[in-house]
Amino acid sequence: xxxxxxxxxxxxxxxxxxxxxxxxxxxxxxxxxxxxxxxxxxxxxxxxxxxxxxxxxxxxxxxxxxxxxxxxxxxxxxxxxxxxxxxxxxxxxxxxxxxxxxxxxxxxxxxxxxxxxxxxxxxxxxxxxxxxxxxxxxxxxxxxxxxxxxxxxxxxxxxxxxxxxxxxxxxxxxxxxxxxxxxxxxxxxxxxxxxxxxxxxxxxxxxxxxxxxxxxxxxxxxxxxxxxxxxxxxxxxxxxxxxxxxxxxxxxxxxxxxxxxxxxxxxxxxxxxxxxxxxxxxxxxxxxxxxxxxxxxxxxxxxxxxxxxxxxxxxxxxxxxxxxxxxxxxxxxxxxxxxxxxxxxxxxxxxxxxxxxxxxxxxxxxxxxxxxxxxxxxxxxxxxxxxxxxxxxxxxxxxxxxxxxxxxxxxxxxxxxxxxxxxxxxxxxxxxxxxxxxxxxxxxxxxxxxxxxxxxxxxxxxxxxxxxx
Amino acid sequence: xxxxxxxxxxxxxxxxxxxxxxxxxxxxxxxxxxxxxxxxxxxxxxxxxxxxxxxxxxxxxxxxxxxxxxxxxxxxxxxxxxxxxxxxxxxxxxxxxxxxxxxxxxxxxxxxxxxxxxxxxxxxxxxxxxxxxxxxxxxxxxxxxxxxxxxxxxxxxxxxxxxxxxxxxxxxxxxxxxxxxxxxxxxxxxxxxxxxxxxxxxxxxxxxxxxxxxxxxxxxxxxxxxxxxxxxxxxxxxxxxxxxxxxxxxxxxxxxxxxxxxxxxxxxxxxxxxxxxxxxxxxxxxxxxxxxxxxxxxxxxxxxxxxxxxxxxxxxxxxxxxxxxxxxxxxxxxxxxxxxxxxxxxxxxxxxxxxxxxxxxxxxxxxxxxxxxxxxxxxxxxxxxxxxxxxxxxxxxxxxxxxxxxxxxxxxxxxxxxxxxxxxxxxxxxxxxxxxxxxxxxxxxxxxxxxxxxxxxxxxxxxxxxxxx
Numbered sequence: 001x002x003x004x005x006x007x008x009x010x011x012x013x014x015x016x017x018x019x020x021x022x023x024x025x026x027x028x029x030x031x032x033x034x035x036x037x038x039x040x041x042x043x044x045x046x047x048x049x050x051x052x053x054x055x056x057x058x059x060x061x062x063x064x065x066x067x068x069x070x071x072x073x074x075x076x077x078x079x080x081x082x083x084x085x086x087x088x089x090x091x092x093x094x095x096x097x098x099x100x101x102x103x104x105x106x107x108x109x110x111x112x113x114x115x116x117x118x119x120x121x122x123x124x125x126x127x128x129x130x131x132x133x134x135x136x137x138x139x140x141x142x143x144x145x146x147x148x149x150x151x152x153x154x155x156x157x158x159x160x161x162x163x164x165x166x167x168x169x170x171x172x173x174x175x176x177x178x179x180x181x182x183x184x185x186x187x188x189x190x191x192x193x194x195x196x197x198x199x200x201x202x203x204x205x206x207x208x209x210x211x212x213x214x215x216x217x218x219x220x221x222x223x224x225x226x227x228x229x230x231x232x233x234x235x236x237x238x239x240x241x242x243x244x245x246x247x248x249x250x251x252x253x254x255x256x257x258x259x260x261x262x263x264x265x266x267x268x269x270x271x272x273x274x275x276x277x278x279x280x281x282x283x284x285x286x287x288x289x290x291x292x293x294x295x296x297x298x299x300x301x302x303x304x305x306x307x308x309x310x311x312x313x314x315x316x317x318x319x320x321x322x323x324x325x326x327x328x329x330x331x332x333x334x335x336x337x338x339x340x341x342x343x344x345x346x347x348x349x350x351x352x353x354x355x356x357x358x359x360x361x362x363x364x365x366x367x368x369x370x371x372x373x374x375x376x377x378x379x380x381x382x383x384x385x386x387x388x389x390x391x392x393x394x395x396x397x398x399x400x401x402x403x404x405x406x407x408x409x410x411x412x413x414x415x416x417x418x419x420x421x422x423x424x425x426x427x428x429x430x431x432x433x434x435x436x437x438x439x440x441x442x443x444x445x446x447x448x449x450x451x452x453x454x455x456x457x458x459x460x461x462x463x464x465x466x467x468x469x
Numbered sequence: 470x471x472x473x474x475x476x477x478x479x480x481x482x483x484x485x486x487x488x489x490x491x492x493x494x495x496x497x498x499x500x501x502x503x504x505x506x507x508x509x510x511x512x513x514x515x516x517x518x519x520x521x522x523x524x525x526x527x528x529x530x531x532x533x534x535x536x537x538x539x540x541x542x543x544x545x546x547x548x549x550x551x552x553x554x555x556x557x558x559x560x561x562x563x564x565x566x567x568x569x570x571x572x573x574x575x576x577x578x579x580x581x582x583x584x585x586x587x588x589x590x591x592x593x594x595x596x597x598x599x600x601x602x603x604x605x606x607x608x609x610x611x612x613x614x615x616x617x618x619x620x621x622x623x624x625x626x627x628x629x630x631x632x633x634x635x636x637x638x639x640x641x642x643x644x645x646x647x648x649x650x651x652x653x654x655x656x657x658x659x660x661x662x663x664x665x666x667x668x669x670x671x672x673x674x675x676x677x678x679x680x681x682x683x684x685x686x687x688x689x690x691x692x693x694x695x696x697x698x699x700x701x702x703x704x705x706x707x708x709x710x711x712x713x714x715x716x717x718x719x720x721x722x723x724x725x726x727x728x729x730x731x732x733x734x735x736x737x738x739x740x741x742x743x744x745x746x747x748x749x750x751x752x753x754x755x756x757x758x759x760x761x762x763x764x765x766x767x768x769x770x771x772x773x774x775x776x777x778x779x780x781x782x783x784x785x786x787x788x789x790x791x792x793x794x795x796x797x798x799x800x801x802x803x804x805x806x807x808x809x810x811x812x813x814x815x816x817x818x819x820x821x822x823x824x825x826x827x828x829x830x831x832x833x834x835x836x837x838x839x840x841x842x843x844x845x846x847x848x849x850x851x852x853x854x855x856x857x858x859x860x861x862x863x864x865x866x867x868x869x870x871x872x873x874x875x876x877x878x879x880x881x882x883x884x885x886x887x888x889x890x891x892x893x894x895x896x897x898x899x900x901x902x903x904x905x906x907x908x909x910x911x912x913x914x915x916x917x918x919x920x921x922x923x924x925x926x927x928x929x930x931x932x933x934x935x936x937x938x
Contacts, residue, residue: 057706057709059582060580061582061583111526111527113528114530206674229759229901232903233759233902236522236526236902240526432698433701
């Protein structure tokens with residue numbers, strides 16, 4: 001009896017192991033070799049940088065719903081066609097728009113001097129002629145929430161929390177809540193306006209914009225960010241103990257509904273053309289900079305990676321789609337539109353990765369795949385090892401525009417970039433081409449081409465059914 | 470004969486040597502000891518930083534002729550009185566004024582996008598509604614000068630020369646000529662406007678202002694600086710070979726004549742009160758930043774150094790004057806006014822040094838003194854040696870506001886600061902308190918207190934009659 005049990009167990013184990021060994025996704029040696037060649041070609045090419053240079057020079061700022069948005073879509077189609085993608089098309093993406101108007105602020109008393117601010121995306125305007133009120137300071141959003149009901153009555157709330165610098169950008173999440181929810185929380189305490197310390201890690205005199213949302217049923221008050229030096233200045237004034245009165249003027253307003261487009265370029269697979277790998281980035285930017293880091297770099301990296309595959313003598317087995325997502329900044333609208341438009345076809349998406357964290361080098365690859373596919377991911381990571389990239393974990397997010405697709409179950413990868421400096425420039429006028437290091441960009445492209453090519457060639461699949469709601 | 474000659478020579482040499490030894494300026498050992506104690510006290514005090522914080526917070530921008538100028542003078546008098554100077558007074562300084570108005574620019578074609586500019590000081594306005602013209606690019610001012618007479622007819626000149634980064638700021642001189650003379654040189658070639666690459670070493674999206682001058686008899690055309698990333702952008706557009714048309718709008722204008730004041734605080738000497746040492750900095754700033762580095766740091770350093778001497782149990786032998794010069798930025802007006810007002814009393818100025826190069830550490834002390842005084846300067850430098858400061862040479866300039874006094878023959882010192890980063894912030898909105906390193910400031914104050922105290926105590930003098938025209 002005992003023996004029989006052991007024997008059965010051994011046999012069962014053997015069967016289980018064989019099953020894994022036989023069905024586990026993997027890569028042909030030849031494909032691994034080609035991936036390594038593509039990696040080395042990427043390190044030799046400046047196409048990625050040239051694409052970012054082209055986008056930032058010929059289009060520049062391209063906030064959703066502006067003429068720059070339309071110019072970017074036109075640019076994207078032309079660029080993909082020029083590079084010889086097998087298919088190039090656009091898909092409509094419709095959204096509400098917001099227009100930045102005048103924006104200024106100044107301390108009226110006790111120490112009159114100007115302040116550098118920028119309106120947060122979707123802020124309402126101040127009354128004509130500006131809004132003047134005393135400042136009330138809060139350490140952070142939590143302190144504001146904890147304050148008594150009329151704590152800020154008639155005042156302008158100032159939230160002074162500072163974002164922490166980190167390679168993985170992990171300081172952003174805790175800090176950014178003040179931007180997203182601050183206005184409605186301040187209004188609940190009776191405030192007439194809100195100024196937050198910019199969500200950023202720099203100390204330059206430029207304020208960081210970014211989207212905010214008003215809570216349903218709460219008075220909408222104008223919301224803006226102060227540059228870090230101006231937030232310091234306000235703190236220093238407040239510390240002196242006299243009431244500090246500030247005037248803020250914001251001329252922002254909501255615009256008409258607008259239809260932009262996701263721009264898609266396809267390398268059509270030779271064996272299973274209906275199955276495809278997604279790589280991509282978002283094509284829109286904020287209006288203040290030229291969107292070189294956010295997300296011109298991602299466009300350059302993913303388009304250049306695809307171009308290396310286009311230049312191979314043969315098409316890969318599966319298709320590869322480069323998606324330039326519309327309007328990520330104001331609510332992942334392009335990503336949502338893609339997921340909705342392709343909801344009946346989700347099973348054909350082999351996997352996906354978006355580049356949207358600037359131009360810093362990739363240091364880690366994370367996956368969200370079925371457990372049996374992890375050995376294959378590690379094979380992929382081995383090809384990336386000479387780039388200084390190692391395998392991390394199986395908790396990848398994939399990128400903001402992939403959240404809606406993730407919600408429908410697709411596997412994703414995160415090629416994690418060094419974002420130590422990313423939030424120095426993020427959503428400011430300072431997001432310009434000079435911040436993009438061409439060598440780092442090549443390293444990114446090398447990693448993406450490995451990812452895209454091997455995923456298109458793999459034996460087996462990465463699984464599906466993840467993150468489904 | 471031969472012997473007699475030798476003997477005479479020996480005697481002559483002996484006499485000459487004795488004369489030097491007897492009359493050569495020097496310091497008592499006790500004074501050198503006190504100087505070392507003052508140095509160490511300076512390293513323990515944050516008064517210098519507190520003064521910069523006070524000036525930038527309570528006054529902020531203080532461009533000559535603005536309400537900030539008046540507030541700064543009031544602040545300066547109050548600060549010197551509060552610190553217990555023996556005498557505090559002001560002397561009038563009268564000058565023409567200039568007001569910055571609106572300023573904006575954009576590329577109209579072929580790639581419409583905004584540009585970040587700032588008007589140069591004393592630029593005229595563009596016509597109402599802005600000035601639109603094709604750009605013509607020049608490598609530098611020399612290339613513009615060498616161009617044919619109508620090379621820029623009807624166009625906006627763009628001078629793209631880049632300032633080199635250097636510890637001693639030596640890149641500034643060659644680069645800044647484009648700012649000072651560019652407009653008139655461009656007008657001579659028929660230009661209707663001029664844009665220069667900012668005279669700075671940074672790559673941030675802020676333009677550097679600074680004064681320019683129109684040549685007599687030449688058409689005055691509007692002049693502005695582009696931020697470095699915008700200059701890059703324009704270069705990248707021009708390289709594509711299509712005509713680039715830019716619209717620039719400048720609303721600047723000249724104002725009324727204004728009278729500001731040099732603010733002077735004196736420590737009155739105990740033995741020779743009529744003789745005095747000058748230390749100082751300029752109180753005005755440009756309007757864009759809060760003038761923390763230019764020249765709040767100099768104010769903080771020199772006032773804090775004097776305060777350490779005020780706190781000694783006895784007054785020094787000679788007087789020490791801290792001068793906060795008015796309107797340095799628009800033509801050394803405060804320095805000229807001081808030299809003119811005190812022209813009959815120049816012989817009483819023992820020596821002088823101005824701090825006007827930001828907040829970087831001092832690495833060298835240079836003098837402009839009579840040769841016999843150089844050993845004394847080296848004694849002084851020895852007290853500074855623990856600060857990392859060594860003696861340089863006898864070609865000191867002394868600082869911009871001392872140029873007019875130098876013209877009248879006074880000896881001067883240059884306590885040379887590390888200016889590697891200074892031109893990253895110079896004349897931009899980014900010249901704010903966060904750029905001031907408190908520890909570097911202490912090192913500066915330590916050097917200035919040694920200089921001021923020993924100069925006030927010295928036996929003999931540094932000589933006079935230098936740099937006279």
